[in-house]
Amino acid sequence: MNQKTVSELRSLAKKLGIPGYSRMRKDELIRAINTAQKSKSTKKLKTKATPRKSVKKPAVKASTTPKVEAGRKKPERESAASDRSATLSDQEQQIETAKYATSIPGSPLPPSHFAEDLAEDIESLPPIHRPRLSLLPQKPGVFHAYWVLTPGHLINQSSLRLRLSSLVQSQLHILEEISLPSDRGHWYFHADPAADTGKIYLQLGHYNDKHEFVIAIERGIVHAPRLGVSSTIDPRWWISEAEFRRLYVAAGGQLRNDQLLWPTYNLGSPGNRQHISSW
Amino acid sequence: MSAKGFLALVLHAHLPFVRHPEHNRFLEEDWFFEALTETYLPLLNVFEGLQRDNIFFRITMSLTPPLLSMMTDPLLQQRYVRYLDERLGALEGEKLRTRNDSYFGPVVDFYCHFFQKLRKQYVDDYQCDVAQAFRRFMDSGSLEIITCGATHGYFPLLANQEESLYAQLSMAVRTHERILGQRPTGIWLPECGYTPGVDRLLAEFGIDHFFLDSHGLLNADPRPKYGVHRPARTPAGPAAFARDYESSKQVWSAEEGYPGDTSYREFYRDAGFDVQQPHIQSLLHAGIPTFTGLKYHRITGKGDWKEPYHRGWALERAAEHAGNFMFNRQRQVEWLSSVLDRPPIIVAPYDAELFGHWWFEGPQWIDFLFRKIACDQDDVETITPREYLDRYSDLQTVQPPECSWGAGGFHEVWLNGNNDWIYPYLHDAAEQMSQLVRNIPDAQGDQRWALDQAARELLLAQSSDWAFIMKTQTSVDYAVKRFKTHIHRFHRCVQMVTSGHYDVSYLKAVTERDSLFPDMDYRIFQLRPCI
Known part of the structure; x- marks a missing residue:
């Protein structure tokens, strides 16, 4: 690197997207290039090791305890700056993380030992005794379900199915149906984030001899997170399309394919499914 | 009024309840001590200066119930004085070490002065009670203090059992009133997490305003005529103020944001890692390097080479950045007032700990900003959302969508x-708790004690911090242990109630450890306010 001329280094820095390279001295350039190259290669490795999207988790979680030490990452200011896709709220999250930082990320922490004088066996939490079915929205187009079945509660457990449907204009549409692999677990359902999903239902049941779906437990969410702006205008607070667009964009929104969209939406592609996990 | 528009600076101050009397020292208690050192005390110092110099300023802060509880806790107060004294002691050694070092000697001098002043402020001026110091500015009208969920529970994911939301709000309002002497009228919803219906609950508690991220108002139904630059009423009545993206970006953004300036203090370099001498080692936990709060370098630039921190240069930059922020708000207000037919309000909310803890010079930036706004221009006036509502009550009514300010x-x-994996436990526990309230409407003696403690444990388990830390992979081990501990304790307390056998020594020990909310009433877990 030292053999290179300043102008060669500058063009390399430009390629690497190093901001402010034109004002740097030679030694600064070399340092910046080394760091950029290093962070580029480690970044590739890191992405491989720790998938960013939460939905890409391992198919089946065998252990009852969540992994706690996986892929700690040093949230360097510079790496955030070079990651142009990082959204504002990602950066806020990074800064908020600093509140809980007691050490340089990645360096070993003193063991977090809790006093054991009260004979509290926190590793074996009491199992949940009552049957549960829950539906929670995660973001537009993604719904999280978990279920707990208890012995004797439902017969035919092997043929139990979980189904997500939407009710649009009194028509029930089945969005996705899975068969339950275990008596307790989590599943992330995917739907079209842009579609008007109306009211969402989660139903647990089985098919009878006549191939009719018999519902055992049902959960509904009234409010599925919505993507994009309302089409309704209040006559008392009337605003023209053009004015509203101007305000929306000035407030940080985006106009994409003639649609107003808020840029921090980070929608998982519906292709990422597979997330049964049991506990 | 000559101002064309308003600026509402809103700081959300929060830390989870971390207090371990069973240990003489506990690493995670440093979260609170660092925030006191770098954020809360420096902010109060800024407010003191503004008041002394008769500078008009308005600021809004949410002081969450766990934070207020820690600020007023005698054990943590005592431990914080120890924290300060240990640093002052170590700095004597540092002075000796750097006595001939013209680069780092002045930085060490700066820290000596900094910690001496802090100790005087904390012990002599405030008698160790920071909550009362904030309260004085609230009473004088410069500071509006709003509340938050009792333990910062994330509302949208607890809303399937509304009893949990009632409990979060009941205990929040009680704690706010107990410590600050009045009922809150505003709330910072934990993580700005909103789900339709929350506004109805807020109204029941007499809370008339809250905050949303920009898209919470922009995507509301029907379309908001004033975008994010005026609040709107929600169907149940409380007004929703939305974040102004542009002013946020100027402070947060890694590319354009102020805190990344090369003159500012570098967060990740710390004497705990850089100095191998006994007087610094004595600050560490179990001898393993951790942050000591003695950070001697400035950001300098990209890469690992860091130069010594120069306080004067950093303050110069903070003044320039405050001027830049003000200039941009003036331009923004000018434009907005030309397109809107009512005075706009720019709501700029931040995590309070950004100022000072992450961005060391942040409190001084706020100081410069208020002074410039008060003295250098007439376009923008600072205001609290409370005052804005008192002045302008003709608001559009909209239904915001489900949203948060998280990534x-x-x-x-x-x-x-x-x-x-935490949600089945949380939902199951909340169901058990509200059933117990229905079955035992008037518990007495040990039964009441166990039920109250169960309610405390459940609230502590609901704290959104544990889920956040598990997601972001800092101190995960601690977060997992805390969550499991509270669920475990909850079940032990409930078991005592259902079996009728009370283990008083266990109850005593647990009550002493998870000691917040002395006015706990387990009946907060029911479908109406319990305040």
């Missing part, structure tokens, strides 16, 4: 593969 704009940060 992605929805609930993904608190509901994903790293933390989804």
Whole structure:
């Protein structure tokens, strides 16, 4: 690197997207290039090791305890700056993380030992005794379900199915149906984030001899997170399309394919499914 | 009024309840001590200066119930004085070490002065009670203090059992009133997590305003005529103020944001890692390098080479950045007032700990900003949302969508593969708790004690911090242990109630450890306010 001329280094820095390279001295350039190259290669490795999207988790979680030490990452200011896709709220999250930082990320922490004088066996939490079915929205187009079945509660457990449907204009549409692999677990359902999903239902049941779906437990969410702006205008607070667009964009929104969209939406592609996990 | 528009600076101050009397020292208690050192005390110092110099300023802060509880806790107060004294002691050694060092000697001098002043402020001026110091500015009208969920529970993911939301709000209002002497009228919803219906609950508690991320108002139904630059009423009545993206970006953004300036203090370099001498080692936990708060370098630039921190240069930059921020707000207000037919309000909310803890010069930036706004221009006036509502009550009514200010704009940060396992436990416990309230409407003696403690444990388990930490992979081990401990304790207390056998020594020990909310009433877990 030292053999290179300043102008060669500058063009390399430009390629690497190093901001402010034109004002740097030679030694600064070399340092910046080394760091950029290093962070580029480690970044590739890191992405491989720790998938960013939460939905890409391992198919089946065998252990009852969540992994706690996986892929700690040093949230360097510079790496955030070079990651142009990082959204504002990602950066806020990074800064908020600093509140809980007691050490340089990645360096070993003193063991977090809790006093054991009260004979509290926190590793074996009491199992949940009552049957549960829950539906929670995660973001537009993604719904999280978990279920707990208890012995004797439902017969035919092997043929139990979980189904997500939407009710649009009194028509029930089945969005996705899975068969339950275990008596307790989590599943992330995917739907079209842009579609008007109306009211969402989660139903647990089985098919009878006549191939009719018999519902055992049902959960509904009234409010599925919505993507994009309302089409309704209040006559008392009337605003023209053009004015509203101007305000929306000035407030940080985006106009994409003639649609107003808020840029921090980070929608998982519906292709990422597979997330049964049991506990 | 000559101002064309208003600026509402809103700081959300929060830390989870971390207090371990069973240990003489505990690493995670440093979260609170660092925030006191770098954020809360420096902010109070800024307010003191503004008041002394008769500078008009308005600021809004949410002081969450766990934070207020820690600020007023005698054990933590005592430990914080120890924290300060240990640093002052170590700095004597540092002075000796750097006595001939013209680069780092002045930085060490700066820290000596900094910690001496802090100790005087904390012990002599405030008698160790920071909550009362904030309260004085609230009483004088410069500072509006709003509340938050009792333990910062994330509302949208607890809303399937509304009893949990009532409990979060009841205990929040009680704690606010107990410590600050009055009922809150505003709330910072934990993580700005909103789901339709929350506004109805807020109204029941007499809370008339809250905050949303920008898209919470922009995507509301019907379309908001004033975008994010005026609040709107929600169907149940409380007004929703929305974040102004542009002013946020100037402070947060890694590319354009102020805190990344090369003159500012570098967060990740710390004497705990850089100095191998006994007087510094004595500050560490179990001898393993951790942050000591003695950070001697400035950001300098990209890469690992860091130069010594120069306080004067850093303050110069903070003044320039405050001027830049003000200039941009003037331009923004000018434009907005030309397109809107009512005075705009720019709501700029931040995590309070950004100022000071992450961005060391942040409190001074706020100081410069208020002074410039008061003295250098007439376009923008600072205001609290409370005052804005008192002046302008003709608001449009809209229904905001489900939203938060977390990464992605929805609930993904608190509901994903790293933390989804906590929800079955939380929901199950809340169901048990509210059933107990229905079955035992008037518990007495040990039964009441066990039920109250169960309610405390459940609230502590609901804290959104645990899910956040599991997701972001800092101190995960601690977060997991805390969550499991509270669920475990909850079940032990409930078991005592159902079996009728009370283990008083266990109850005593647990009550002493998870000691917040002395006015706990387990009946907060029911479908109406319990305040």
